[in-house]
Amino acid sequence: WYQRRVREAVVSTQSTGDYNYVIQNFTSFRYNREVAPGATQTFLYMFVPSEQLAGGSRTFSLVMSLNYKDDEGNLFIDSPFNETVSVYEVDEGFDTEIFFMYILLAAFFGIMLFGAQYLLSSAFGGRKPARKTIETGTGGGIDYDYIPRDHLKKSAKAGKRD
Secondary structure, eight states: OOOEEEEEEEEEEEESSOTTOEEEEOOOEEEEEEEOTTOOOOOOOOOOOOGGGTTSSSOEEEEEEEEEEOTTOOEEEEEEEEEEEOOOOOOOSOOHHHHHHHHHHHHHHHHHHHHHHHHHHHHTTOSOOOOOOOOOOOTTOOOOTTSOHHHHHHHHHHHHHO
């Protein structure tokens, strides 16, 4: 038994039917940690799958590959985890995408109602044109009592020059 130096972990999701088809590669994480012969070592590797993988109707192969070297410098690649998984989206209770879809549908429905009301009112004569009222003026002529006398004299002189 040789002591091993674990260099890095590489995780990816692959198609279950074709292992050459990689769907998403995750970040490789370098450990450079020594593992004694016969010992068990735990490595923490956190990743977040793409939201496009969620749905549960498709399955993926989640493969973790460990790259390590022995004391003589020989490179080994091992896959300690190679399982079929499904990615599920967490139900948060309030979906903003659905909320905005309903807002858009309500706006579209409102515009359709407005358009239908406009077409129906113009087609069936809902609006009648307003009658034009003809101004006939006052019957007694002009009332000069509220105009100061000085103004009337000036305007009379100005009118005579023309």
